[in-house]
Amino acid sequence: MSKKNIATLDTFIDEQYGPLGAPKREVFEQGYNAFKVGLLLHEARLEKGLTLEELAKKAGTTKSYIARVEKNIKEVRFPRYKKL
Numbered sequence: 001m002s003k004k005n006i007a008t009l010d011t012f013i014d015e016q017y018g019p020l021g022a023p024k025r026e027v028f029e030q031g032y033n034a035f036k037v038g039l040l041l042h043e044a045r046l047e048k049g050l051t052l053e054e055l056a057k058k059a060g061t062t063k064s065y066i067a068r069v070e071k072n073i074k075e076v077r078f079p080r081y082k083k084l
Helices: 009-017 023-047 052-059 063-070 078-083
Strands: none
Touching: 009 023, 023 063, 052 063
16 A cells, blocks of 8 residues: 555545535544544443443433434433533
8 A cells, every 4th residue: 555545634624524614524523523423422321330230220311312322322411411
């Protein structure tokens, strides 16, 4: 593979989704941010040694809600995000 075919992640994203502010890029960014939230929540929960059920109880929500957030199936609303 030649070096001229190597691009930074930012360059790749710009090429695939357009510059920041482009509609396609905005959709990508929103999905990526939701993915990051789910991943960070999952890692933090495991680091604290909590089960889905334990975290749900502490956050005042359900086990299935936490699982959906961790799997990027459900977006987190800001008030709930603060609780988590």
